[in-house]
Amino acid sequence: MKGRSAIRLARLQQALAGGGTLHLSEAARLCGVSEMTIRRDVAASDGALIFLGGRLVMADNPRYAPVYNxxxxxxxxxxxxxxxxxxxxxxxxxxxxxxxxxxxxxxxxxxxxxxxxxxxxxxxxxxxxxxxxxxxxxxxxxxxxxxxxxxxxxxxxxxxxxxxxxxxxxxxxxxxxxxxxxxxxxxxxxxxxxxxxxxxxxxxxxxxxxxxxxxxxxxxxxxxxxxxxxxxxxxxxxxxxxxxxxxxxxx
The missing domain is CATH 3.40.50.1360 (Rossmann fold)
Structure with a gap:
């Protein structure tokens, strides 16, 4: 299971390598799993991917650095x-x-x-x-x-x-x-x-x-x-x- 999770995370990072975002539903379809499985994969990962609202982004992408007010x-x-x-x-x-x-x-x-x-x-x-x-x-x-x-x-x-x-x-x-x-x-x-x-x-x-x-x-x-x-x-x-x-x- 850990191996499958790693494969899914690698696929998502590849999809986001050029910048931009990926909606949770799109991420689930890309990996052929449920949205909850994607959430669990990201929660258990090394932090390279984060959620911004309902979208996945690369954590080190300064373009999407969140601001709280x-x-x-x-x-x-x-x-x-x-x-x-x-x-x-x-x-x-x-x-x-x-x-x-x-x-x-x-x-x-x-x-x-x-x-x-x-x-x-x-x-x-x-x-x-x-x-x-x-x-x-x-x-x-x-x-x-x-x-x-x-x-x-x-x-x-x-x-x-x-x-x-x-x-x-x-x-x-x-x-x-x-x-x-x-x-x-x-x-x-x-x-x-x-x-x-x-x-x-x-x-x-x-x-x-x-x-x-x-x-x-x-x-x-x-x-x-x-x-x-x-x-x-x-x-x-x-x-x-x-x-x-x-x-x-x-x-």
Whole structure:
């Protein structure tokens, strides 16, 4: 099976060698397999191929280097993000201190915290902080620094130290890419320090990602998949054996 997968990947790379893109359905027809098989091949590969939307591209092709902007992502896959956050909210307990990551995936989670009266939320994301501020019974810790408009988040040299001083019960972390071999990554390098600090000091680490992130590699690596206790996703990820890797929670 590994040999067949390698042959398919080589065929796809040959098709993309001159640049351009290949739609997932076209890739499946070219290789004579299902679209899910192509997704699995790419997810288990060395990262030479990535998905950009529903199309395959060569990862080293600068022409298709993705750019992430919060405003553009706000309405993208909202119902999916809401469903993911509903599963994530099931892990929250009254009295928790939560780390909520930047981006748009976790924004619906804030709206699901209205029934709690003893929660503290720590974040470096302005959009998350604004949403938490509308729930006056929640305590907000905004981690500051230089503001980055594209991700509506802050970064500073001492942000990791600030996070390590907190007692975080649960860290809800988002990502731009989740790859079986190349780990978990994001678009912006200033996000690496707060993500890694939260993962390092939280009692429970939860990765929340939709299926469009699976098989992707983004510029800024920040964690191994095994650094998380739980992965909440609507994507195709095989459950980990007991005591070996994160628990996969389907949304």
């Amino acid at each position: 919060v405003d553009e992502q706000q309405a993208s896959r909202f119902s999916t993000k809401r469903r993911l956050c509903e599963r994530a909210a099931g892990f929250v307990e009254n009295g928790d201190t939560l780390f909520i990551d930047c981006g748009t995936t976790l924004l619906p989670l804030v709206g699901l915290l209205g029934g709690y009266r003893e929660l503290t939320v720590a974040t470096y994301a302005l959009n998350v902080a604004n949403a938490v501020s509308q729930l006056p019974h929640l305590r907000l810790i905004l981690l500051g620094g230089l503001y980055y408009p594209a991700s509506q988040s802050f970064g500073s040299d001492d942000i990791a130290a600030s996070i390590h001083r907190l007692g975080i019960n649960r860290a809800f972390v988002s990502a731009g890419g989740v790859h079986a071999e190349r780990g978990v990554s994001c678009f912006h390098f200033h996000e690496v320090a707060p993500k890694q600090a939260a993962i390092a000091c939280a009692a429970q680490r939860l990765l929340v990602v939709d299926e469009s992130k699976i098989g992707q590699i983004r510029p800024a690596y920040f964690a191994k998949l095994d650094d998380f206790d739980v992965v909440i996703t609507d994507g195709d990820m095989a459950p980990s054996p007991e005591n070996d890797g994160p628990r996969i929670v389907a949304a």
